[in-house]
Amino acid sequence: MxxxxxxxxxxxxxxxxxxxxxxxxxFISLWGSWGECFLTQFNRQLEQRGLRFPMQHLASLLGTVHDAEGRITDYDRNGPLAMGTMSDLYAILSWQGYLLGLSWAEAVVLVDSCRQAADAMLERSRPxxxxxxxxxxxxxxxxxxxxxxxxxxxxxxxxxxxxxxxxxxxxxxxxxxxxxxxxxxxxxxxxxxxxxxxxxxxxxxxxxxxxxxxxxxxxxxxxxxxxxxxGGMTAGQAAGGSPAVAESRVTATADADGNGQADAGGPADTAGNVQTANAQSVRSLxxxxxxxxxxxxxxxxxx
Incomplete structure (x- = not known):
């Protein structure tokens, strides 16, 4: 053996x-591209029907992190995009369309149209x-x-x-x-x-x-x-949130002693503490x- x-x-x-x-x-090379296309199509088709999805909730639909331009830069490893089936993802989006006023049949057709557009994009770009x-x-x-x-x-x-x-x-x-x-x-x-x-x-x-x-x-x-x-996990994924916020949170924790004062150990000590904190966060996921x-x-x- x-x-x-x-x-x-x-x-x-x-x-x-x-x-x-x-x-x-x-993950992001493939599903970041797919998710961006899917969500863009979803929002566009809702707008064509006179509906608007609250943009502040967009990232929570699939468990993704977006930059200022709307690009997917990170994802929740315990979220729908990472762990769900394709049927799960389609059901999540269909449910949102239903909540906004579409019939269930209309919502399912809309989501299927978005899926076809996202799948066709992948076939062209193969990211x-x-x-x-x-x-x-x-x-x-x-x-x-x-x-x-x-x-x-x-x-x-x-x-x-x-x-x-x-x-x-x-x-x-x-x-x-x-x-x-x-x-x-x-x-x-x-x-x-x-x-x-x-x-x-x-x-x-x-x-x-x-x-x-x-x-x-x-x-x-x-x-x-x-x-x-x-290997593909960023500090944000390790901490379960936005990479920038997670890094600052871990750094702040590493830089403070038990009384909340700055640690005088220096950059090397801080880097070691950050690495340890990140390793512990990765293990927790x-x-x-x-x-x-x-x-x-x-x-x-x-x-």
């Missing part, structure tokens, strides 16, 4: 299951980029003959496209989207189906993901190890992970 090497120790595994968004590809160190790790796994699978909250057809766009589809024996199972994450269904397709026991499989939903899925399936990857790594460079495999 192959050994999966992690900073917290080695785990014997026969297969590795990967989440897709935020685990294989950079997908792999996480740092991913491809060498996949090549290492392939060289050792470790079967790999993708388990994603996205739909299978879309996931297949994204993997092809990145040029990594050939590494995976199976791609399991949420449309193939009755229950999505954090339930174990996708992991169990992936293991069945790979011909391995769940107890011999590792799961790598970027949300606690991935970690809980792994635990529910009885996986050998649940590994959280936090992945409480069910057996170990958390910042990049694939921290992982390896050997026979």
């Amino acid at each position: 192959t050994e999966l090497i992690t900073p917290q120790g080695n785990y014997p595994v026969s297969a590795i299951l990967f989440d897709k968004d935020g685990t294989l590809l950079q 997908v980029r792999p996480l740092s160190g991913l491809v060498p790790f996949l090549e290492e796994c392939a060289a050792q003959g470790i079967p790999l699978a993708v388990v994603t909250a996205d739909e299978t057809a879309a996931a297949e496209s994204h993997l092809r766009w990145m040029g990594i589809r050939q590494y995976f024996t199976a791609v399991i989207g949420t449309d193939q199972v009755e229950r999505g994450k954090p339930f174990p269904d996708m992991a169990l189906l992936a293991c069945q397709r790979l011909g391995v026991s769940p107890a011999e499989a590792a799961v790598i993901g970027d949300t606690n939903g991935d970690m809980r899925m792994a635990k529910a399936a009885g996986a050998a190890v649940a590994i959280g990857i936090a 992945l409480p069910d992970a057996d170990c958390v790594v910042s990049s694939y460079a921290e992982l390896g495999v050997m026979i």
